[in-house]
Amino acid sequence: MGVVRELSLLGQAVSYLSTSPDIYRAWRTDPATPVGTASEPSSVTEGLPILDRYGYLWTSLGVPNGDLFDIPEYDEPDRRNIHAATIGVHCSAPRAIENFLDMGHFPYVHTGVLGIEPHTEVVDYDVQIDADSNELWATQCLFFQPMAAATSTAGEMVGYTYRVPHPYCSLLYKTSPLDESRMDVIGLFVRSVGPDRIEAHMILSLIDDSNTDSFIRRFQQSIFAQDKPILENQNPKLLPLDPRAETPIRSDRSAIAYRRWLSDLGVTYGVIPED
């Protein structure tokens, strides 16, 4: 038996329950199994697809096209996979993802941590859509950071790779401060509660055997909490896909590509589509 809980996904009410060990069910909310009551997983017949991956439950309101994107690092035996936080934000999912892909704001929003004046230049980087996976990748990204990770002690140029395998999910890879041959992975998985409300899940997959979870979480939550007032102060809240709605510059290549990619995918939720 498990207790039926409810949340909103893309504006639709979804009920779910979990019972140990590792049995999950999700379904469109139905008066027959009211929220808050105890229920048996076996009683759910008309369920939604459900996955337990990367420490979260995943579902879909339709029929998912293939498997969930792969994060090979997550399964490496010597990594620490840490759920950093789930935080509610009054913004649209694509605005949150676009901000995650952005480096130019580091000196102004993450002052003294991910960036610092006068080191404000965004040098050119590469953006491409991977032909096989149809994922968006931004590579060769470099930015001066005074304290790029919880373990940093001094400023340096830090290399980044960004990956967008899902309209509302993104991953960033950066060289581990403790092992230069390997990459730390930081993931942002966004649930659209409504068109302009999200819950952002943050996950880390790190090479780090010295810091406490509490220490690492504090760093990651601080970063996200600095982004939050920016995300909540953008107008319009929905991401405009028309290139002339806002003013992109060279350093916005990843944002420009992301908006076009969303347009090509036909994403309409959380965005203002092109006319």
Added chain:
Amino acid sequence: MIKIYDYILSVNCYKQRLMMSILDVPFESIPIDFYPGWEHKSEEFKKINPLGHIPVIDDDGFMLRDAHAILIYLASKYDPTGLWYPTNNPELIGETAQWMLFAEGTTNTASAARLHVNLGYEFDIEACRAGAHRLFRVLEEHLWFREQENLGWVCSGEQPTIADIAIFPDVILSEEGGVARIDYPALRRWTDRVKRIPGFVPMPGIFPVGDARPISHEGEANA
């Protein structure tokens, strides 16, 4: 050195960090995995504070809990000017106590709304927001009249007090809880003034303000 059992995104912990920074008191932050670890509710932490709340400070063995009590202690012990907690002035001390109680209200409304939105705390969100607006209206009128008397702070002295420190975090982070400040221009100006107090430090979610206009310029403009 003072130790503070701390969570970086807690308004109540920030009140202490802000006060200690302004008073230039060195401290060591001991991060508590408040969320998602709920470490403050652990049996181990309850040995430090049986109520399961943060902040708690440990000043060389002297333990104290509750945000506003700690502010009183810090200002009483570490402010040589005696202005932050003006114990030698009965009227000011009364006002300080009055507005510290008001800060309990802003914490329980505006900051509760923030906890609901950010971390999913189960509160009556509409009641929290309505309560915050009620208090903000009172504070807006109060601060507007302060400005009419050429004063800038919550209490009637010429210097800020711990009451400003107690109320500021709840106000400046209110928009995270969906409590807009567009209707409170005097309140917005007061937050600029607090940000310009020497020693001010922000917490994540608060942006620092630029410098005030140099005094020499003001003289020219008025001349």
Added chain:
Amino acid sequence: MTESLMNLWHPIASAEDLPYRHIFQGQLLGRELAVWRADDDFVNVWENRCLHRGTRLSIGRSDGLELRCQYHGWRYANRSAGCTYIPAHPADAPARTICNRTFPSVERYGLIWSGEEPTGEPPEIAALENAETLLLRNIAVNAPLNLVLGHLANYRFSITGDPDNLATTSMDYQDGCSLSLTATCDGKKSTVVFFVQPVDSNRSVIRGVLSNSPEGAERLLTLRHHSAELSRLRDIVELEALDGPSLEPMVATIEQVPIALPEITTPSGRKAALRVQVLRKWATAEGVVGLELESIGEPLPTHQPGAHIDVHLPNGLVRQYSLTNAPGEGSLYRLGVKLEADSRGGSACLHETVKEGDVLAISEPRNNFPLRRDAVKTILIAGGIGVTPLLSMAQTLRNNKLDYELHYFAQTDGHLAFPEVLHELGEAVVLHLGLSPDETSQALTALLAGPQPAMHIYVCGPGPMLEATRRIASEADWPDEAIHFEYFKNTIEVDSSSSFEVSLARSALTLEVPSGKTILEVLRDNGIALMSSCEQGACGTCEVTVIEGEPEHQDVYLNDSEKLAGQRIMTCVSRAKSPRLVLDI
């Protein structure tokens, strides 16, 4: 209803809401506004969103003459709201089309008035003219304008501020957004005018102005009395609004960003888009006049530090002059013009013929000498009249609290242009007076002793000094990209004897460039309009991308590494070493 409100002036803030360096968050007819008073007392009313990503500007900060967006640090100038700096690309001048949406502002009766598309002037209220007015505390109400106005018509107040002594009132007038009430008590009279600001469909702000201003304790008593009475009225109106129909919030349309159209050029390649009047002309130094130009009509476009304009002189000549004032400083352009001994009639015309009150045609400002604001330290080196663009830079760096020095080489202190600005810049200015060419070289060698990371040098002055600086910097191993030159003249002797072919990749056209003609001229002869300005290889305006072939650079605009790369060419002077050049036109 809303449409007519769009054409009215409305109060959107009170003057006392705008202390210097504060950004007020306002709203009118659903549109959010960022309102700020600059250090020159101009009140800016801008749409509350940065053009880049829509971030509210009211969470940014003001340094007095520029507003900085909190998200990416983009800077916008006082008055024009044009973008002056994009930190992600510190070496580039922002496109002129990047300009925030602005709304008009007028200060009257202690209130700031603005509107979506207001016609005429803000209302003149007889009772408030020539009166010692008192602004009441503004009251935000969650109710529509009409409901608020309806209740205000029945407002009662006390002349003395004593709540137990309410006076009888009579209405003087009422219109769509305001009304006036006069109270009479014991033979005394007091008039209050209420303006109701339509914030949104269900939100308003009551802004009251009293026609008399009581003195001393009575002033505060009166303010408290009205604040209390209006708060009570608000509570009643809000309760009633709850019972009313629920109204959809207004939607303010967000304009599209304009396309950066290539400028349409005249056959000479020069465009005089603006008309200005000479506001002031004065001798600022030996042989140098200062000129302040003020717009006729539309406010002047934003200029960035380092920018210049073309001045179309009454005698038909066109000359380039740098702007010396910092962005956001006043709504004027300030020039310094030196009388050149060998003047072909440009500087002589400005010195001798042009006088205060004259109208001149000028181009919009262009910037070939953009200032990076990401240097750890900036060294500005001026020779003589070359100080002009560096003065604009120095003031910008000072306003931004960035570390800099201005080294000014001049004959005597009588030759120092704009001494009042130099005085204001204070210790950052280092004077080098009366030095011989050898002494100048020694001073430059000392200044450029060793390259330092994240330090940038900007040099403007006579040709020999620039050449000396270029040589000394190169000997001291300064990277090319750290040294920035502004040439007004190309002192390299242009050799136009070669002949070669140019292929235009996008136009599928191949043209012969004979000796004695420039690429630019050949292109124009064939109907291809290319922008140009100085036509001396100094300003960079006629730059074209080279796809194939080896250019023979004869300009002073590109630096050595850019010339070596061979990917850009100044078509007004440069030619080809190879028999053919393929250009991206």
